[in-house]
Amino acid sequence: MLYIKSLTIISLSILIGSCEGDKNEKNNLFSIDTSVLKQVYQPNESADFVIKNEKAKKIDSVNYILNNKSIGTSLGNNKLHYSFENEKLGWHLIKAKVYFENETTEIQTNFTVVAQDAPKLLTYKIINTYPHDIKAYTQGFEFYRDTLIEGTGNGAGSGTGKRGISSLRKTNYKTGEVYKKVELGMQYFGEGITILNNKVYQLTYQNNEGYVYNADTFEKIKTFKYFKNMEGWGFTNDGKNLYMSNGTEKIYILDPETLEEIDYINIYTNANKIEAVNELEWIDGKIWANVYGRDAIAIINPKNGAVENIINLSDLKNKVTKHPDLDVLNGIAYNPKTKTVFVTGKNWDKVFEITID
Incomplete structure (x- = not known):
């Protein structure tokens, strides 16, 4: 009986090997x-x-x-x-x-x-400087009505070396006063935010979930799971759909009700892909994006993902207070009333209001 089983296994192995050989031979023809x-x-x-x-x-x-x-x-x-x-x-x-x-x-x-044209370098002018909470590890930044809404992560705070607590907050952008705040648990690292239809959407970094709040009260409406297992980075919207980055060269387009993927774009210049796309802002039909680790903003065509312009903001870091927890540029908020852009960084003590030349 054992002999018959052994023969069967040998025969089967020969048959499988023969099929694989035939397949490889066919593949090698062309x-x-x-x-x-x-x-x-x-x-x-x-x-x-x-x-x-x-x-x-x-x-x-x-x-x-x-x-x-x-x-x-x-x-x-x-x-x-x-x-x-x-x-x-x-x-x-x-x-x-x-x-x-x-x-x-x-x-x-x-x-x-890749993109057809090389991105053009734009210049900027600072028109105002405002105070910013030096303990705010800025991850999301967006105006809603006259209020600056900010999402923070639990990065280290103000030279202490201790991790803070992630939050969602309403801020008086002229004084830096935080007059409403909700905090996440220590196990959650808050990421990008955006406001659509009187709802605030907030991502988390590695918890694979996000939150929806009432924009007026900050009452949590629901928790949603990401449509696939990935990190959450930046968030914005075009007035209809949500746009989400996850630390790669991809920006996903999501349905705001189901939070499921509708489509995606890949972010490229005429030479290579741009990875680590971080905080996002929708301005005049384009996506403005921080790129993690680079003190610059990429302006992206949302139809095809091409980087059309670059704004080098590296000089701004020299204008903020130096301290051990000072981190990268991250935070873009467009004020439609003034038609100006507000930018800051992680644990920066200033917000800069700029115009683009």
Whole structure:
């Protein structure tokens, strides 16, 4: 009996090995011809996809699949011409399903689409300076009516080296007075905020959940889970949908009622992706974003993720009080009444009101 079982296992192993060998042999018959492709494209460019057929097999047709979506079928091994005009920026996987001699096989390669134009450097002018709570580890910053709403994380506070408590607060931006505040538990690290339809939405860093509050009373309406397991960083809205960053080059577009993903964009310049996109603000149809670790703001086209402008704000750090817990620029709030932008940083003692030249 043991002998028969051993024979069966051996036979099965041979059969599986044979199938795998056949599959690998089929895959090795063809490849997507990368000699006519580039590694990096811009949206105004296009490519010709064609198969290398070194064994001279008779190809009936080839179906090309870009990011799991069919983009066309060529008869025989004719070239498939494809424009990247409507494709997202970022990394793309192209597969080719080859039909030949009553068999099929699938092969693949990849490329990246970057922004068409280099970002332009904008200059700024400080028109006012206001006090800011030096213990506020700023994560979210947004005007609602005449009030500056701020979300903070539990970073160290004012040279103490001790971690603070994350909060959501209403602030008099002219005096720096915090006149309403709710605090999160020590196990929660508050992140970005945004206000839409009289509701404040607040993210947490690694707790995979966020909160919705009444904007007038700060009464918590609900807790929501992220649509997938990830970190929460920045938050903003366009008056209809929410935009959420998670520390990568992605910004997700969310339904404000279900908090489920509608779409996403990848953030790219004409040279590379921009990771660690942090605090977000919607200003005149564009997304303004802090980039963690860089004292600069990227202005992003929300339709395709292209970085169109950069504002270098590194000089501002020299204008705030130096102390051991001083951290990076983070906080962008647009005041629609004054049409000016308010910026600050983590544990900064000042807020700067600026205009862009």
